[in-house]
Amino acid sequence: MVHAGSMYVIQKTERTVIELLLENGITGLGETWGTPEAYALTGRFAKGWIGKDALDRHALRDATLGKSGYDNRNGRNGLASFAGLDLAAWDAAARSLQLPLAELIGARRRESMDVVCTLPAAILDRAVTRKELTTHLDVLSNTKLVVQFAQDQVEKFGFRNFKLKSAAYSTEWDWKLLHELREAMPEARIRFDPNANYPPAVATELCRRLDDLGLEFFEDPTGELEAIARLKAAVKTPVATNMWVVRDEHLAPAIRRNAVDVVLGDLFMWGGIDAWRRMARTANVFGLKPALHSVYETGIATVANLHLASALPEVEYPNDAGLHFLTADVLAEPQVVRNGAMKLPGGAGLGVALDRAKLDALSVEAAVIS
Amino acid sequence: MRAASGKEVLVARVLAAGGAAGYGFTLNEDAAVARDMAAWDALARSKGVSLLALLGGSYRKSVKAEKDDYPCIAPDWPNFRKGILESRWNLLRIDPFAWGSVEIVQTLAASAASFELGIAFLAPNEHPWEFQYCAALAATVKGEDSKVIFRKAFQDRELRVKDEPGIGVDWASEPGFKEIRWQNPQK
Numbered sequence: 001m002v003h004a005g006s007m008y009v010i011q012k013t014e015r016t017v018i019e020l021l022l023e024n025g026i027t028g029l030g031e032t033w034g035t036p037e038a039y040a041l042t043g044r045f046a047k048g049w050i051g052k053d054a055l056d057r058h059a060l061r062d063a064t065l066g067k068s069g070y071d072n073r074n075g076r077n078g079l080a081s082f083a084g085l086d087l088a089a090w091d092a093a094a095r096s097l098q099l100p101l102a103e104l105i106g107a108r109r110r111e112s113m114d115v116v117c118t119l120p121a122a123i124l125d126r127a128v129t130r131k132e133l134t135t136h137l138d139v140l141s142n143t144k145l146v147v148q149f150a151q152d153q154v155e156k157f158g159f160r161n162f163k164l165k166s167a168a169y170s171t172e173w174d175w176k177l178l179h180e181l182r183e184a185m186p187e188a189r190i191r192f193d194p195n196a197n198y199p200p201a202v203a204t205e206l207c208r209r210l211d212d213l214g215l216e217f218f219e220d221p222t223g224e225l226e227a228i229a230r231l232k233a234a235v236k237t238p239v240a241t242n243m244w245v246v247r248d249e250h251l252a253p254a255i256r257r258n259a260v261d262v263v264l265g266d267l268f269m270w271g272g273i274d275a276w277r278r279m280a281r282t283a284n285v286f287g288l289k290p291a292l293h294s295v296y297e298t299g300i301a302t303v304a305n306l307h308l309a310s311a312l313p314e315v316e317y318p319n320d321a322g323l324h325f326l327t328a329d330v331l332a333e334p335q336v337v338r339n340g341a342m343k344l345p346g347g348a349g350l351g352v353a354l355d356r357a358k359l360d361a362l363s364v365e366a367a368v369i370s
Numbered sequence: 371m372r373a374a375s376g377k378e379v380l381v382a383r384v385l386a387a388g389g390a391a392g393y394g395f396t397l398n399e400d401a402a403v404a405r406d407m408a409a410w411d412a413l414a415r416s417k418g419v420s421l422l423a424l425l426g427g428s429y430r431k432s433v434k435a436e437k438d439d440y441p442c443i444a445p446d447w448p449n450f451r452k453g454i455l456e457s458r459w460n461l462l463r464i465d466p467f468a469w470g471s472v473e474i475v476q477t478l479a480a481s482a483a484s485f486e487l488g489i490a491f492l493a494p495n496e497h498p499w500e501f502q503y504c505a506a507l508a509a510t511v512k513g514e515d516s517k518v519i520f521r522k523a524f525q526d527r528e529l530r531v532k533d534e535p536g537i538g539v540d541w542a543s544e545p546g547f548k549e550i551r552w553q554n555p556q557k
Contacts, residue, residue, distance in 0.1 A: 055419060056427035058510070067514075097417045097424075104424070106473075251484045256455065274426045278512075281480035286451060 006197035020088035028092025032084025079271035086272030168197030196223035488515025506538035
């Protein structure tokens with residue numbers, strides 16, 4: 001599958017997979033972004049973790065990122081790299097305590113959770129240039145390819161929930177495509193995500209025109225916080241973000257500004273499980289809905305998101321998930337989508353194991369930090 | 371149980387699946403608070419770790435305890451939300467025994483952290499168990515102002531946060547504790 005949206009057109013993804021070995025012999029699994037910056041930072045941070053206590057993750061966070069947002073000199077990459085190690089520490093801690101990760105986070109409340117199928121902005125046979133993409137989008141009849149793709153996903157996986165990515169190139173394309181999707185799948189929950197690439201006035205006009213379509217929410221129709229707040233005030237469909245409320249210090253201003261209805265939090269942007277859980281709790285207290293954002297992650301992060309959704313009653317929306325689009329995974333037991341949902345694995349920690357041969361086959365670089 | 375001070379203390383016991391017993395208490399007769407605390411104590415003891423380890427770790431190894439006369443925020447979510455949004459407080463004064471469960475305290479702590487507020491946990495009766503439990507909770511709260519408060523004119527002090535298995539309460543410090551005859555003795 002070629003992913004096409006307003007930010008990029010891609011056909012592959014790179015991730016950093018982490019194994020954290022404890023003194024007691026237990027290994028925790030983590031994962032984060034695969035960018036060179038995140039990979040390098042993860043290794044650097046890991047050096048500072050040697051000899052530390054995996055059960056004291058607050059101390060690990062302070063030691064790695066500092067006490068305030070200002071102390072984190074590595075920005076988004078710093079938070080994501082910490083989050084990967086943090087996930088491995090949570091997994092290792094939960095395995096050591098013989099608890100499922102969901103129970104250590106809160107409780108194992110749900111065994112199966114609906115997940116969201118991403119729909120590319122356009123169906124392409126290879127990763128094309130922006131110019132080629134816009135040429136394709138100029139032909140409005142091409143929207144039917146996306147509708148067909150969505151119906152194929154229903155057929156194969158039973159999806160009931162979709163996220164339509166938008167190239168934010170043509171409001172006519174998006175308007176037409178969303179109407180066609182609604183007609184083809186009247187019961188489906190559909191979220192619409194132009195990644196804030198429509199300017200505020202254009203986005204507001206488009207969202208007003210889409211307001212009666214019964215979409216689940218508009219995800220980052222525009223930006224930044226002020227613009228999305230104005231747009232939210234102009235429509236009745238809920239408004240979500242995974243771009244403008246992405247770390248601790250963004251939440252209070254968003255609440256005060258009444259900027260969004262849904263905080264579609266990404267575990268890696270937020271900087272780990274504890275930060276995500278804190279966000280979910282605060283969001284819920286102030287009437288916002290937390291939901292789990294995801295891109296194309298391996299089974300490790302996909303399962304971590306399932307544990308979060310299972311553990312936290314505040315999470316009502318289905319999780320984003322892209323694992324079913326990957327041609328290979330690193331886990332021994334395939335994590336599959338059936339009837340539009342994924343099951344929470346049993347056992348302690350994440351409840352999954354690495355398949356060493358699969359990991360080796362996919363590895364482009366590896367490092368041992370000791 | 372009657373405490374050495376003469377006050378009545380409600381004590382609850384929970385048995386974990388493996389048989390480990392956990393205890394909780396309250397001096398305000400709210401059994402739900404005591405049961406919740408006992409469940410956390412039982413889980414922590416059954417795993418051989420402290421409450422801190424179950425809640426993600428500690429932000430501090432010791433906690434200040436200070437005399438404080440300001441009123442606590444009543445357990446009322448609409449009022450809590452309104453007060454936060456009106457910037458009514460610089461420090462959230464909370465009686466954890468009035469608000470309820472550890473989960474609720476963690477939710478209050480999350481909101482406090484998002485709005486860059488510390489939490490002052492009230493030990494309403496100045497009982498040693500209250501101080502110890504409040505210290506354990508305060509250790510898990512992000513705000514640097516977080517502390518334990520009390521009403522009477524004790525001397526301010528620094529409370530060490532216990533890292534032993536359980537919720538950080540030294541049950542043996544009350545002579546009456548070992549005299550309790552449980553209604554459903556462990557088999």
